[in-house]
Amino acid sequence: xxxxxxxxxxxxxxxxxxxxxxxxxxxxxxxxxxxxxxxxxxxxxxxxxxxxxxxxxxxxxxxxxxxxxxxxxxxxxxxxxxxxxxxxxxxxxxxxxxxxxxxxxxxxxxxxxxxxxxxxxxxxxxxxxxxxxxxxxxxxxxxxxxxxxxxxxxxxxxxxxxxxxxxxxxxxxxxxxxxxxxxxxxxxxxxxxxxxxxxxxxxxxxxxxxxxxxxxxxxxxxxxxxxxxxxxxxxxxxxxxxxxxxxxxxxxxxxxxxxxxxxxxxxxxxxxxxxxxxxxxxxxxxxxxxxx
Amino acid sequence: xxxxxxxxxxxxxxxxxxxxxxxxxxxxxxxxxxxxxxxxxxxxxxxxxxxxxxxxxxxxxxxxxxxxxxxxxxxxxxxxxxxxxxxxxxxxxxxxxxxxxxxxxxxxxxxxxxxxxxxxxxxxxxxxxxxxxxxxxxxxxxxxxxxxxxxxxxxxxxxxxxxxxxxxxxxxxxxxxxxxxxxxxxxxxxxxxxxxxxxxxxxxxxxxxxxxxxxxxxxxxxxxxxxxxxxxxxxxxxxxxxxxxxxxxxxxxxxxxxxxxxxxxxxxxxxxxxxxxxxxxxxxxxxxxxxxxxxxxxxxxxxxxxxxx
Numbered sequence: 382x383x384x385x386x387x388x389x390x391x392x393x394x395x396x397x398x399x400x401x402x403x404x405x406x407x408x409x410x411x412x413x414x415x416x417x418x419x420x421x422x423x424x425x426x427x428x429x430x431x432x433x434x435x436x437x438x439x440x441x442x443x444x445x446x447x448x449x450x451x452x453x454x455x456x457x458x459x460x461x462x463x464x465x466x467x468x469x470x471x472x473x474x475x476x477x478x479x480x481x482x483x484x485x486x487x488x489x490x491x492x493x494x495x496x497x498x499x500x501x502x503x504x505x506x507x508x509x510x511x512x513x514x515x516x517x518x519x520x521x522x523x524x525x526x527x528x529x530x531x532x533x534x535x536x537x538x539x540x541x542x543x544x545x546x547x548x549x550x551x552x553x554x555x556x557x558x559x560x561x562x563x564x565x566x567x568x569x570x571x572x573x574x575x576x577x578x579x580x581x582x583x584x585x586x587x588x589x590x591x592x593x594x595x596x597x598x599x600x601x602x603x604x605x606x607x608x609x610x611x612x613x614x615x616x617x618x619x620x621x622x623x624x625x626x627x628x629x630x631x632x633x634x635x636x637x638x639x640x641x642x643x644x645x646x647x648x649x650x651x652x653x654x655x656x657x658x659x660x661x662x663x664x665x666x667x668x669x670x671x672x673x
Numbered sequence: 674x675x676x677x678x679x680x681x682x683x684x685x686x687x688x689x690x691x692x693x694x695x696x697x698x699x700x701x702x703x704x705x706x707x708x709x710x711x712x713x714x715x716x717x718x719x720x721x722x723x724x725x726x727x728x729x730x731x732x733x734x735x736x737x738x739x740x741x742x743x744x745x746x747x748x749x750x751x752x753x754x755x756x757x758x759x760x761x762x763x764x765x766x767x768x769x770x771x772x773x774x775x776x777x778x779x780x781x782x783x784x785x786x787x788x789x790x791x792x793x794x795x796x797x798x799x800x801x802x803x804x805x806x807x808x809x810x811x812x813x814x815x816x817x818x819x820x821x822x823x824x825x826x827x828x829x830x831x832x833x834x835x836x837x838x839x840x841x842x843x844x845x846x847x848x849x850x851x852x853x854x855x856x857x858x859x860x861x862x863x864x865x866x867x868x869x870x871x872x873x874x875x876x877x878x879x880x881x882x883x884x885x886x887x888x889x890x891x892x893x894x895x896x897x898x899x900x901x902x903x904x905x906x907x908x909x910x911x912x913x914x915x916x917x918x919x920x921x922x923x924x925x926x927x928x929x930x931x932x933x934x935x936x937x938x939x940x941x942x943x944x945x946x947x948x949x950x951x952x953x954x955x956x957x958x959x960x961x962x963x964x965x966x967x968x969x970x971x972x973x974x975x976x977x978x979x980x981x982x
Contacts, residue, residue, distance in 0.1 A: 510691075513688065514688055514691045514692060514695065517688060517692065517958055517961055517962050517965070518692060518695075518954065518957070518958040518961065519916055519917075519919040519920045519957055519958070519961050520916070520917075520920060521917075521919075521920025521921070521923060522919060522920055522923065522938065522953075522954055522957050522958075523954070525923060525938060525939070525942065526696070526699060526938075526942065526950060526954050527699065529942035529943070529950075530699055530700070530702070530703045530942075602817060606817075606819050606820075609819045609821075610819060610820065610821065610920070610921075610924055613819070613821045613924060614923065614924065614927065614939060615943075626819075629819075629821060629822075629825070633821075633825065633928070636825060636828065636829060636833065637833050640829055640833075643825055643829075644822075644825075644826070644829075647819060647821070647822040647825065648822075650819050650822070651814070651817055651818055651819065651822060654817040654818075654819075655813065655814065655817040658813070658816065658817050
């Protein structure tokens with residue numbers, strides 16, 4: 382205590398920061414906060430199934446379409462299943478399917494994009510024309526056609542959306558790789574005899590991974606909405622499985638009688654997407670302020 | 674301009690061909706025999722003989738490429754094939770449904786632009802005021818809303834609580850109201866956000882400060898320069914949004930049972946009516962491609978510096 386009193390000036394001294402540095406620090410704190418919130422949600426969604434107050438699959442003919450109550454916080458659905466428990470149970474499917482899809486398309490798109498951008502040539506032309514074609518079909522329409530043909534399952538939904546989702550990453554990675562390839566230090570590497578593989582891994586990828594990750598965090602929300610849209614149309618998981626989009630889809634026919642069974646899972650989607658969008662935007666802001 | 678357009682249209686032909694191949698292959702790979710489905714749906718006993726006959730009649734016994742090319746040549750001549758379900762030509766159905774979808778798409782795009790751009794400009798001018806913050810909350814929420822939530826919410830409020838509209842949208846002006854609104858809300862959110870961001874970045878440019886210094890009226894700067902310069906990126910977001918709109922119309926049309934091409938896609942997929950699925954996907958893809966073309970050409974109209982190669 383004495384020590385602190387003796388030396389009041391020491392505690393006051395802070396490094397002088399410029400306005401942009403202060404802004405940068407503020408954005409950094411904000412991003413870290415969002416990152417913590419998002420990771421908490423991820424962890425929670427994984428373990429949520431252990432916190433369900435009722436069995437999410439247990440039907441109860443005596444408690445059909447009951448309004449929210451102490452026993453059933455968000456009411457019950459047409460078969461008397463607890464909507465709240467089903468939302469918790471479905472969190473893992475809905476959120477993890479989204480994250481998986483984003484990670485896979487990010488990985489596939491980045492690999493293809495980097496190779497195309499770095500090597501160029503005929504393969505690059507073919508791949509880019511192919512992405513042109515995929516991008517000219519409305520994404521959801523193609524996904525509906527594919528999912529409709531493959532039949533309803535979570536895996537098929539992911540395949541249906543994944544067919545087009547890698548293209549945006551590939552295009553972004555390609556444009557960055559083409560830019561980096563031209564830089565003098567890459568030429569210097571070549572002169573010292575580094576292999577292409579070595580250059581790509583140690584120089585090209587680290588220089589483009591930042592903007593790619595920013596793009597990926599921005600895509601989480603949109604991906605989640607696409608998956609929800611497909612499963613709402615009945616092209617997602619098979620019926621008894623709890624998943625938010627298909628819960629809305631099932632409950633839609635009795636909207637009039639049990640609006641809670643429709644709106645509770647829909648709001649769960651809305652809130653989760655908003656959360657991911659906030660996170661994505663703060664990461665994007667941070668990256669922009671770093672560039673400036 | 675015309676030369677550019679015709680050049681672009683010629684370049685579209687291989688893309689369209691590739692899309693037909695993609696769609697056709699998808700349908701070809703699909704498990705399930707349409708001939709068997711057609712016969713069993715009519716009831717009665719299906720013998721092998723009958724099945725073979727039906728397959729021959731539907732042209733299913735021919736090899737892949739023969740079927741593909743006969744389909745493509747048919748399309749070139751305006752024949753999209755016959756529906757598996759009722760054996761009627763697909764094209765008239767497609768065109769009728771396309772008309773309904775375009776009605777919705779145009780109405781909602783128009784509504785969104787008319788509402789969102791003034792809001793976007795105003796919030797950019799009144800940055801960080803209460804109004805701006807309230808609008809920001811709304812646009813952020815609208816941006817994250819699944820489109821079925823909006824449609825179901827509107828249906829719940831207007832059809833069930835207030836009973837102002839029938840639950841099934843009739844193909845009339847009154848029936849159009851709710852689907853249009855459902856499609857517009859996410860678009861309004863995105864347009865308003867984009868407009869606000871564009872106008873804000875333009876307002877920070879040096880030419881604006883220069884014009885202020887020269888005593889040019891605020892209104893003149895805003896309408897003659899700032900808005901004009903933001904127009905390019907606004908058009909980009911509008912055209913990107915139409916891509917999402919086409920997908921979103923499937924959900925919205927299904928909910929309101931609007932007889933458009935989106936609900937036709939869904940019903941033809943559940944009914945395994947492949948000629949109709951192929952037709953709807955092809956028509957929607959063509960629509961998307963034409964919109965992209967129009968977008969690129971509009972840049973030229975707005976900004977004469979952009980040269981059309």
